[in-house]
Amino acid sequence: MKVMQLLPALNSGGVERGTLDLARALVAAGHDSIVVSNGGRMVEQLELEGSRHLSMPIHRKSLFSLRQVRPLRELIRAEQPDILHVRSRVPAWLTYFAWKKLDSSNRPRLVSTAHGLYSINRYSAIMASSEQVIAISRCVRDYLTTNYSRYLQRPPEIIYRGVDTTEFLPGLTPPEGWRESVESEFPELRDKRWLLLPGRLTRWKGQEDFLRLLANLDREDLHGVVLGGAEPNKEHYAQELQQRAAELGLQTRVSFVGQRSDIRYWYGASALVYNLSKRPEPFGRTVIEAAAIGTPVIGYDIGGPAESLQACFPEGLVPDGDIAGLKDKTLELLDSEVRPVLQREFTLEAQAERTMGLYEQLLAERQGADS
Numbered sequence: 001m002k003v004m005q006l007l008p009a010l011n012s013g014g015v016e017r018g019t020l021d022l023a024r025a026l027v028a029a030g031h032d033s034i035v036v037s038n039g040g041r042m043v044e045q046l047e048l049e050g051s052r053h054l055s056m057p058i059h060r061k062s063l064f065s066l067r068q069v070r071p072l073r074e075l076i077r078a079e080q081p082d083i084l085h086v087r088s089r090v091p092a093w094l095t096y097f098a099w100k101k102l103d104s105s106n107r108p109r110l111v112s113t114a115h116g117l118y119s120i121n122r123y124s125a126i127m128a129s130s131e132q133v134i135a136i137s138r139c140v141r142d143y144l145t146t147n148y149s150r151y152l153q154r155p156p157e158i159i160y161r162g163v164d165t166t167e168f169l170p171g172l173t174p175p176e177g178w179r180e181s182v183e184s185e186f187p188e189l190r191d192k193r194w195l196l197l198p199g200r201l202t203r204w205k206g207q208e209d210f211l212r213l214l215a216n217l218d219r220e221d222l223h224g225v226v227l228g229g230a231e232p233n234k235e236h237y238a239q240e241l242q243q244r245a246a247e248l249g250l251q252t253r254v255s256f257v258g259q260r261s262d263i264r265y266w267y268g269a270s271a272l273v274y275n276l277s278k279r280p281e282p283f284g285r286t287v288i289e290a291a292a293i294g295t296p297v298i299g300y301d302i303g304g305p306a307e308s309l310q311a312c313f314p315e316g317l318v319p320d321g322d323i324a325g326l327k328d329k330t331l332e333l334l335d336s337e338v339r340p341v342l343q344r345e346f347t348l349e350a351q352a353e354r355t356m357g358l359y360e361q362l363l364a365e366r367q368g369a370d371s
């Protein structure tokens, strides 16, 4: 089977990591994996893991992007993939226009994964308009069926994001010298128990609630770690957070460690991990990554993170927006031996199995129609 995934770029983020994960699983299962994007720093890893990357500017939210439709159609004709899998709106539109004019008796099957709770408009409806939609959580599935039912050709299939358990494994220990090198970069972390909030620096991810929690915790032995990079063009938010930390008197009790490629060791070295998304988040990969390593995770009882917490660590749930509850939960779990258990439906193995099963089902349908 030949699968072509299409997304804007390959720099950072959950969509991007999910693309690489699936690509790796496809190669491991002996399939042919191609990714089309405008490129980025994850391309090297993708190629090392056995996929091919084809660079095309399919990322721009501009009408000029329509110029890519014809070259994309030519690319699809030349490569003849069995499956086209889109994960974001601009590439989804371009792929749809390119695909629609191909011979319907033998063109690839068109699959989309809805990674977001998209604004409700015609532009976003493209994510519901493929031949088979994958929803990354119950939360996303319900959102699609409520808001986009007239575009759906069949019910969306829920396939949870999965964590690669060869990378994120229970009790993972960092390589020798890792802790020393982190502590020499951030000496304030020495001899402390770390409370970790991972995720892009965007208001949605709740860094402000995390700072409020830290301000409420009057304990010398604890240190807050905010991990994740600023969004392009949103560097001001990073500055705003630092300022907020200073206003709360947290200068010596929180560190902003930036974007990290060694996030798994940070989960392993932390006492507790948080997901404090303010609005229901579609999924929230960081919850299952920390759960896979066995570090307790605390999160609000909303959206996708609540689904994976309910399954893997219900002890970590706190009512939405309850800052006082966060403090109580933190103190309770710091003294507790209870640990998360990653359920199989949140493993990359299960995700890849389900996704490939869906591809095969779509291809079998086409063959059935031919015979």
Ligand SMILES: CC(=O)N[C@H]1[C@@H](OP(=O)(O)OP(=O)(O)OC[C@H]2O[C@@H](n3ccc(=O)[nH]c3=O)[C@H](O)[C@@H]2O)O[C@H](CO)[C@@H](O)[C@@H]1O
Pocket (backbone or CB within 6 Å): 012, 013, 014, 015, 017, 018, 115, 116, 117, 136, 161, 198, 199, 200, 204, 227, 228, 229, 258, 259, 260, 261, 263, 281, 282, 283, 284, 285, 286, 289, 304
């Ligand atoms: C607000 C929103 O719409 N979020 C969704 C978005 O991803 P979003 O990009 O917000 O991501 P997630 O938090 O789910 O995943 C981020 C990924 O980046 C990695 N990471 C992060 C910071 C860092 O410094 N280093 C690093 O490696 C994490 O390990 C994780 O794998 O798509 C994800 C995948 O479908 C969903 O799960 C999220 O719910």
Ligand SMILES: O=P([O-])([O-])O[C@@H]1[C@@H](O)[C@H](O)[C@@H](O)[C@H](O)[C@@H]1O
Pocket (backbone or CB within 6 Å): 008, 009, 012, 013, 014, 015, 016, 087, 088, 089, 090, 115, 116
């Ligand atoms: O908003 P949208 O363009 O459809 O899709 C987005 C992608 O463009 C982006 O690369 C990714 O990081 C986001 O999580 C989201 O999936």
